[in-house]
Amino acid sequence: MVTRSGSGEYDRGLPGAARSASRDVRTLRADFLAFEHPMHGKPLAYLDSAASSQKPRQVLDAMREFYESSYANVHRGVYELANRATDGYEGAREKVRAFINAESTREVIFTRNATEALNLVAYAWGLDNLGSGDVAVVTELEHHSNFVPWQFIAKRTGAEFAAIPFDAKGELELEALAEIEKRGRVKVVAANLISNSLGTANPIPELVAWAHERDAIMVVDASQAAPHRPLDVRALDCDFLAFTGHKMCGPSGIGVLWGRREILERMSPFNLGGEMIRSVSLERTTWNELPHKFEAGTPPIAEAYGLGVAIDYLTAIGLEAVERHERELTGYALVRLAEVPGLTVVGPPLERRGGIVSFTIDGVHPHDVAQVLDWEGVAVRAGHHCTEPAMRRLGISATTRASFYLYTLREEIDRLVEGLHQVRQVFA
């Protein structure tokens, strides 16, 4: 679809001094109208992209255009407008396929969000494949969306539920796998690529190898990776991978589950109803082919289309460039935050960290930190970030989290640090 000029210039192939990175970020920021609206009289410093990203106008315009010119329900209409809608929806599926280097669009299932994608696996695969004597393994770093479904389905099926612990730096302790294995037959390992609360980039290749050696499947939550770095499901060699559209410049209401075709074909459906059937009679119902078997009901049509446009947008900029930009910012943030007295950063060193920095400040609750920062126009998240087991292991109840994206400026990190000095003053 339409990609405005300007968005493609992002740091791409330019030798260091040719053009400063910050200049390119400014060009690209013009695509995000949210930054034109001041907060409490100050420019918005949006440091909460790990929760959800802002949207470029290309995505918003394209969705509006789609609704105005190409919208109808998908798949079974015989008229031209329905064909256009189906083309838009299925075209987005192909964009997702290419984005994660999947073998076939049959392996790409649209869901409502990453949570629904992970629940799909836990229910549709877990209910039929887990039982007494089996072990479902997650990590203590998981978002609740990749933790609670497995805990729940394990309980339902009588399987054991185990979680890989992590160390003081927020890095998984893989040596614990030896003990976990003693609890039964490991059938599934579920882990996130990048921790949403601490920013840890987890050793997924090691976990995939460990799982496959035991004939277990590997489920990867890529919610914090897909928006920020190149993804390749074939190189990862996992069995399922989930992510969500709204964290990667796309709309909310659209998520993706990629699954290995052989496994998807053997699985029972998740939601039942229209679209996912082949034939229905009083005696018997048979299932539609992949991926429709897993897409019951009218799907999020324009949202899928919008996600496709977001993928175009990100691809034109280049995920490598986005990753590089965020790494620079994260390194800068780690240095600057160290200047704030009483501040403790949690999580791993820069080399094994995504664009997420979680921290605590002595004597001030994260909610109060975030409240004061809000008045400075700096938007951060405070809380347990849907990772209560991780907080418990760290012995804290919450952190303040700043997270970065392709549009984040260095000076926004400066404003964060200034705001934190203000926080200390208010609570002195």
Add this chain to the structure above:
Amino acid sequence: MTYDELYREVILDHYKNPRSYGVIEDADAQAEGQNPLCGDEVAISLSFDGDGETIADVKFRGRGCAISQAATSLLMEIVKGRTAAEVAGMPKEQLLEEVGIPLTPVRLKCALLGLGVLKVALHRAKGTPLPEEWGGLDGLELR
């Protein structure tokens, strides 16, 4: 708005020096609760006078943001000497007035955590009504 308006001196004072902080041994009623949004925690214990209705003493323990802890501390001062029925029927506006700062919906939950927990404690001891938002939450867990 200035910082003085949002974190009034009285809020910061109650946060840093909480009143009635602690646990009552052999309490007549107690309850604890969390705010799932930010992990604020409050535990409240209380004892009744000889009439079995008037709150003779009440204490809280907790950790969390300034709003949740200060509001609970303020609450302790308001409810001491009042009856269980009075406190159970106390409108949240009365506490919010004491807190006296503008609150967004998220921070409202922080400010009202202590009042909710106190009403749960009274409900358990005296069968007084639960606040609406706590209905059905008592004792629910993963099955």
